[in-house]
Amino acid sequence: MTANPNLLKGNLDLILLSILEGSEMYGLEIVKEAQARTDGFFDFKEGSLYPALHRLTEQKLLIAEFKYSPRGGAPVRYYEITDKGKTVLIEKRAEFQHFNKNVEALWGKS
Amino acid sequence: MTNLERYLQNASRGTYGKTRALIRQELEANIRLRGKELEHRGLSETQAITRALEEIGAPNLVSTGMTGVYTMPKITVAAIPAAFALTALVIALSISRAQVETTVVGTIPECDFTSTNPPDVPCAIESPYFKVSSLKTELEKTGGTLEIIPEGFNLQFLGDLKFKMDGTPTGTPENQSVNFKREGETFFNMPYVLGLIATQSNLPVKLEGLVNPRLTVGNTAIDFAGAAPIKTTMFRFVNLQTQLQNDLHLGLKFGMTRDCTNLALPRLFLCGVPSQKTHHIRVNAPQGTIFASLEQRSNKGFSMDIAAVNSAGVLEMKLASQTAYFVNDFKKLEAGQGETILLRLTNRIDARAKQYEIAALPATLISSAK
Numbered sequence: 178m179t180a181n182p183n184l185l186k187g188n189l190d191l192i193l194l195s196i197l198e199g200s201e202m203y204g205l206e207i208v209k210e211a212q213a214r215t216d217g218f219f220d221f222k223e224g225s226l227y228p229a230l231h232r233l234t235e236q237k238l239l240i241a242e243f244k245y246s247p248r249g250g251a252p253v254r255y256y257e258i259t260d261k262g263k264t265v266l267i268e269k270r271a272e273f274q275h276f277n278k279n280v281e282a283l284w285g286k287s
Numbered sequence: 288m289t290n291l292e293r294y295l296q297n298a299s300r301g302t303y304g305k306t307r308a309l310i311r312q313e314l315e316a317n318i319r320l321r322g323k324e325l326e327h328r329g330l331s332e333t334q335a336i337t338r339a340l341e342e343i344g345a346p347n348l349v350s351t352g353m354t355g356v357y358t359m360p361k362i363t364v365a366a367i368p369a370a371f372a373l374t375a376l377v378i379a380l381s382i383s384r385a386q387v388e389t390t391v392v393g394t395i396p397e398c399d400f401t402s403t404n405p406p407d408v409p410c411a412i413e414s415p416y417f418k419v420s421s422l423k424t425e426l427e428k429t430g431g432t433l434e435i436i437p438e439g440f441n442l443q444f445l446g447d448l449k450f451k452m453d454g455t456p457t458g459t460p461e462n463q464s465v466n467f468k469r470e471g472e473t474f475f476n477m478p479y480v481l482g483l484i485a486t487q488s489n490l491p492v493k494l495e496g497l498v499n500p501r502l503t504v505g506n507t508a509i510d511f512a513g514a515a516p517i518k519t520t521m522f523r524f525v526n527l528q529t530q531l532q533n534d535l536h537l538g539l540k541f542g543m544t545r546d547c548t549n550l551a552l553p554r555l556f557l558c559g560v561p562s563q564k565t566h567h568i569r570v571n572a573p574q575g576t577i578f579a580s581l582e583q584r585s586n587k588g589f590s591m592d593i594a595a596v597n598s599a600g601v602l603e604m605k606l607a608s609q610t611a612y613f614v615n616d617f618k619k620l621e622a623g624q625g626e627t628i629l630l631r632l633t634n635r636i637d638a639r640a641k642q643y644e645i646a647a648l649p650a651t652l653i654s655s656a657k
Contacts, residue, residue, distance in 0.1 A: 205317045222344030224298070227313065228352020235356060243312070250320050254313040 185219065189229050190238075191273055192219065194258060194266040197239065201257035203246065204230065230256055238262035291318060291336050297346035301354035310353055318343060572596050 185192070196202065196210050204223055207230075211219040233239045233256075240259055243252040258266070288296075298314055299307045318339045325335035574596050596602055 203317060204313065205321055222348055223317065223342065224344035224346070224348035225352070227310070227349050228356055231310075231353060232356045243316075246320060248320055248323070250323060251312075251316045253316040253320060254309075 185221070188273065190233060191266070191269040193226070193229060193233060194238065194262055194269065197256055197258045198263070198266060201255045203253040203255050205253075207256070233262070238265055289336075290340055291315065294318070294340050294343075294346050298349040299353070300346075300350045302350070302357050306353075306357050310349065314343070314349065572600075574598050574600070 192211065193207065196207055196214070202210060204226055207226060208221050208223045211221060230239065230241070234241050237259060239256045239262055241254050241256050244255050246253050295311045295315055299310045302310055318336065321339040321342065322332065322335040325338050326332060330338060
């Protein structure tokens with residue numbers, strides 16, 4: 178089972194910030210990390226991530242820098258979460274949990 | 288040109304200068320890295336790059352998204368005084384891909400749709416873009432089909448426009464067209480179309496490629512491919528009043544996408560919002576005749592629906608979008624608050640080009656009942 182695309186899209190910022198919370202990564206690495214951490218539930222088309230990564234960078238929630246990957250090849254663009262990004266992540270995480278909690282509360286009463 | 292070069296060219300389309308170079312560099316590095324991984328699994332270099340390109344997805348996933356990040360904001364948050372200026376910018380961007388410099392005017396508050404009153408301050412509203420892939424999905428749920436997802440839509444304005452508002456100069460070059468693609472999806476931004484139709488009711492407007500050659504919903508169909516008239520009663524546009532007030536007249540932001548406030552969606556899968564209003568209008572027209580409804584108020588916004596006359600000789604015009612929340616009903620409009628116009632939609636006007644004409648007729652509202 179893979180994630181509903183609409184849910185994925187609606188929570189993309191939260192997902193990306195969560196993945197990047199631990200360490201800096203480049204695009205391909207982010208996709209793999211998402212798949213690995215969720216047993217394939219989050220299966221992004223890599224191309225769909227870059228606009229979001231650039232948007233978050235423009236919003237100063239991420240910083241980006243070209244660096245050489247340990248795997249060799251040309252420099253790849255690494256993304257790292259900023260302090261502002263961490264703050265936003267905390268907020269988004271709380272929002273998400275609050276929402277989930279309330280949805281579950283609805284189920285409990287049905 | 289190799290597949291990789293072609294991908295990079297398409298993926299960076301709509302961006303410029305250093306941004307374009309940065310995007311290409313980033314994509315190429317990741318694709319080649321993935322290619323190397325695949326080579327280690329036994330694929331040839333060519334096969335590996337081809338596979339990596341398949342995995343990364345269509346280039347427009349990147350290009351339209353990046354355009355939204357870098358290019359569109361420069362025209363969307365600007366203080367553009369009226370619809371024409373905004374339309375002209377979009378047209379210019381679409382045609383020439385030229386970068387447009389603008390001035391950011393600050394944060395615009397989001398509109399509060401929980402209120403039953405119109406906003407007393409300018410607010411931002413999500414534009415009712417028509418997301419083609421959503422339409423396809425919903426059609427399939429209902430047993431319908433959408434055979435072709437068009438790459439984009441074209442809108443042509445023919446001749447000089449008579450529209451004038453807030454000091455905006457009249458007129459626009461002939462035969463301009465507007466295309467929109469965002470987030471890797473095809474969207475059709477309706478405000479421009481409907482704004483001009485509503486305020487230029489004597490102006491012939493061609494909607495080219497608005498719908499697919501054949502669109503079916505359940506047992507009904509719109510057939511643009513043959514010579515027959517429209518067959519469906521299910522195709523509709525949804526109101527845009529507040530949209531126009533905010534986006535066009537106040538010159539605020541546009542560009543957000545929202546599935547549920549789409550235009551041109553068959554009514555059976557319009558979102559269930561609390562603002563639905565239905566008007567039953569008796570008209571002197573044969574069953575199956577298709578009308579569009581418009582409301583005009585001093586050149587400020589309108590609502591629009593499309594429906595066919597039913598067997599009882601009644602049009603059921605339904606306003607069912609968030610933006611319809613603020614729209615007065617027909618009765619109030621009849622009392623002098625505005626003017627309601629019904630337009631009869633005519634047949635396709637050019638078989639080869641699949642062009643469809645919405646022809647203005649004199650106001651024909653006969654009666655309405657809630």
